[in-house]
Amino acid sequence: MEWAQDFKDPDMHHRHLSHLFGLFPGHSITIDKNPELCEAAENSLYKRGEDGPGWSTTWKIALWAHLHNSEHSYRMVKQLIKLVDPDHEVAFEGGLYSNLFAAHPPFQIDANFRSSIRDLYLLPALPRDKWGNGCVKGLKARGGLTVSMCWKEGDLHEVGVWLKNGSSSLQRIHYRGTTITVNLCCGKIYTYNAQLECVKTFSLA
Structure with missing residues (x-):
């Protein structure tokens, strides 16, 4: 009602x-x-x-x-x-x-x-004045996706996403008005900077 x-x-x-x-x-x-x-x-x-x-x-x-x-x-x-x-x-x-x-x-x-089925939003509600610096490791999202990230002075520093096996439904990553389309391969870690540019990839093995 x-x-x-x-x-x-x-x-x-x-x-x-x-x-x-x-x-x-x-x-x-x-x-x-x-x-x-x-x-x-x-x-x-x-x-x-x-x-x-x-x-x-x-x-x-x-x-x-x-x-x-x-x-x-x-x-x-x-x-x-x-x-x-x-x-x-x-x-x-x-x-x-x-x-x-x-x-x-x-x-x-x-x-x-x-988590959302197709979209990953990074730090959308971070209390910057309380938790200005920090890291999280091993967060789980739908489809077997794992996310780790660090931020400094309230701004994203680096985020890594990976998929151990199977296929993920993740299609887009968002951060402060920037959106990128992703196509993740199983067994690889993808690392992005604050501009959501992929700065490195390497094998989980």
Whole structure:
């Protein structure tokens, strides 16, 4: 009903966000193709607020990231990563146990991060003033793709992508308005710079 008509919301801050499926984990709403719908999704997220259990917080992180909003993504990450003592927990307060499982009964795992089928967006919601420098290694994307990258002073420095076996559905890589078309061969690591120029390739073997 959030999309269909005006109505009085009985619980404005409800933790469920199923009406935003098209933005995440679906792919029918994107910043590039549907700016008006993205604005509507953002307004809906503002209304829902930032409170909620772990799985809902995880969904909100992913939704804000798909909207390329680093400020809200970062705030939600901070809210998620707080230690909960299982012997003294408060129901529905969110947070994580020491094994990184979400502290919300019953155990739920329906907030798995999912990548796009054909497009890879690099650092779309990086909080540059908080995590200006960093590296990630071994991120997994659909189709068996692996991604590692480093950034300096908030800007992409280098990214490597590779496919161990099979074929990937990845067709495009995006970074700050630059888009390239890729055709990856299995067993090769492709390294790109901040301009998304392929600067080197070498065999995994």
